[in-house]
């Protein structure tokens with residue numbers, strides 16, 4: 584169970600373009616069983632609406648220090664004490680300055696001053712503002728006051744500049760929140776800040792993951808596909824990012840968003856997928872969760888096939904490359920840990936054992952995808968971990984949780 588289950592987070596949303604990422608953070612906190620109350624600063628309200636925040640937290644959004652209803656329902660002191668952790672995301676330069684000075688001129692700064700709990704900030708601002716001596720000074724002060732920080736990251740900014748200042752991704756903030764709640768703050772960084780690295784079991788490792796179906800063209804507009812949604816593979820990529828890995832996700836056509844923090848290569852066919860996987864080697868762990876089409880059309884047409892008097896066209900099929908087997912038997916670049924998936928509709932374990940041998944991988948994650956299980960395309964999964972001499976059966980779990988457990992189990996094997 585996540586350390587977040589039953590914990591109460593008071594989230595202070597400052598006024599920055601990164602506030603949209605905070606909405607995703609709320610969703611992920613709630614998914615893990617945390618209660619989230621939000622304070623939206625006046626500037627924050629210019630970027631996200633109280634309606635979207637309350638829709639996601641399932642609670643009233645607090646905005647005004649001098650609201651009689653807010654004060655009669657819950658005073659600002661109680662609001663800040665009732666939480667297990669205060670999180671400021673995005674923490675703007677202005678909000679950080681006011682925190683460092685101990686201002687109490689709005690609800691957010693008042694709650695931050697009145698709290699007796701730890702505070703984690705996720706700064707986000709323009710690169711020059713981040714590097715300005717005033718912000719550096721405020722950061723040092725906040726660090727000395729025991730405030731924890733996560734991020735910011737380097738990258739392209741909404742303002743068009745490049746450099747440090749992008750707010751940490753929701754999964755990174757989540758890991759920092761978990762570490763703060765577990766009282767595992769990292770060692771103070773040279774600038775005096777207590778940075779939260781969080782427990783990162785896969786730090787420094789490269790994890791390669793395939794996900795989704797493949798599309799095998801019949802002609803330029805038609806293709807053969809399967810019902811894979813990519814939900815399980817994408818969840819594994821997100822869990823690997825969360826565990827600190829450098830992640831390459833080779834994804835077939837899916838309707839899912841790219842997991843933040845992963846390097847995503849989009850492909851269509853099995854042959855494209857194999858090329859992308861080979862290009863991404865070497866890797867420490869390779870996880871093949873994609874439902875790769877076994878066959879492609881040998882005589883796929885360059886132009887759209889027309890309905891004609893000759894009747895329906897005959898499609899000749901040829902076998903696709905087996906990406907998992909190719910990589911598991913790779914002469915010089917076989918990753919130390921190769922994991923396959925087995926989607927079966929009967930004799931799940933027996934077929935998985937046979938597949939383990941035939942494909943030469945170290946572990947097979949087997950699941951029953953008979954239509955009655957609802958696993959294909961669904962949000963939950965029941966899996967068996969089949970090793971050469973081991974068998975583990977996990978209970979029915981959300982795919983996100985299967986992903987986390989799988990990554991934790993694999994991290995143990997490569998550590």
Ligand code: C5P
Pocket residue numbers: 793853871872873874875876877903904905906907908922923924925926938
């Ligand atoms: O043989 P089967 O398709 O059931 O094997 C499933 C496993 O093999 C999955 O891990 C899948 O991603 C992988 N696979 C592959 N390339 C193929 C077929 C399957 O990587 N052409």
